[in-house]
Amino acid sequence: MQGSDYVAVRDFELDIEAGEFFCLLGTSGCGKTTVLNMIAGFEPPTSGRIEISGRAIEGPGADRGVVFQGDDSLYPWLTALGNVEFGLRMRGLPRRDRLERAQHYLELVGLEGQGHKHPPELSGGMKQRIQIARVLANEPQMLLMDEPFAALDAHTRAAMQRELIKIWRATGKTVLFITHDIDEAIILATRIGVMHAGPASRLKGIIDVALSDAERDRTDDSFVGVYRQVHAMIRDEVAKAMQRSQ
């Protein structure tokens, strides 16, 4: 943070494997968005190092696609298709290739036939699909997702979670997904990193989620087992965060 001594994250160490779906779970104000912003290259770390495939991160780049929580990152003056091909246009791809690829990813996120519409005409879930397609069209190494479904209603969120798993399988991208929702983390992740409550937060522990598709169901016994494990780890942090906010 500029002009203040506030330390959001300290002594944070994490290795994310290529192709894995990593959920960073934490209470509000624990600095999880700061971690994502540093990996995205939006904020430089005051000390320490962030690398992707051995290269140090020095700023934002097309190798890391970011999906934001709200829809204010979309361009309302462009169509859905225009939004999806934006990165390709910036990077100078010929028009035909651009449109082909944008069209492909619009279909992948389930927006075929909606490409001509502008974001304000679309629902919250559809707008998040545009964001995902926009990032995928750029074919980054890694997807950085900052609570992308937090503003959606429960049914849309559940549908989007299922879709995201499908997309992740189909593309094999590495995903870093930020959330404060334990259920969401267990449904999506291959590994869950739990953060301490802020400020000066760090990683408390990592839990492997070795569940099959059928087991990624809130009513399944193995799901509940993982839930207990995660909950035991985050319970005290929630209490701390609650105390601080009072």
Next chain:
Amino acid sequence: MRGAFAKLSGYVLGFGSLFALWHLASVYLLNSILFPPPLRVVAKAVELGKDGTLWENASISLQRIGLGFCFGSLIGIPLGLAIGSFGLVRRILEPYTEFLRFIPATALITVAVIWFGIGEGSKVFLIIYTTVFIVIINTAAGVSAVAPNKIRAARSLGASRTQVFQYVALPATVPYILTGMRLAMGNSFVTIIAAELVAANAGLGKMIWDARLYMLVDQIFVALLVLGLLGFTADRLFRWGIYAFAGRFSPVT
């Protein structure tokens, strides 16, 4: 279709009642030669239209507004963009904008006439002056109001800084620019009349001033009526233009 009809009938009702009230006030309430009823004003307007004075004066005023407004916007938009984009430019130019925008164009009329004479020069200068600051301030506000996530998204999609400006900041600012221009248009009408009242050889303001000398109240009202109609039409045309050519950027949706 029904929407268009409702809209049109609304306008007819609005304008109809305006003229009806005017008529009632003039004929039954005041009944004075100093407040002519609408029909007499219209008759006078037809008369002045036939001998050409009305068109001549109206068109010269419009021309001045059009010229000054266009130049003012052309100067104001890039300055506003620069102020909104670069802190250094903002700190350098803010004393100018923050100081000068509180000196109304009407206060500069005498100076403008001394500098540029009573012809077109002083009028166009004053309209430029009255336009430029509103456009600058709105444009700069628009640039700084661009959601940071729009810029971050573009950067991580691979856009360079110049591309971010061209493809994100600029289009996101268009509604603010258009709002500034619309406000400036309103101010231009105020300024041109004031300037023409003080010193001019033609124009609607001059027409009002001349009529005052001979107590031609009807003629004053013709000028007022025409002003109202021209302002209304100009604003509608502007809004229509926004819808037609930049619907996506419209500040009035």
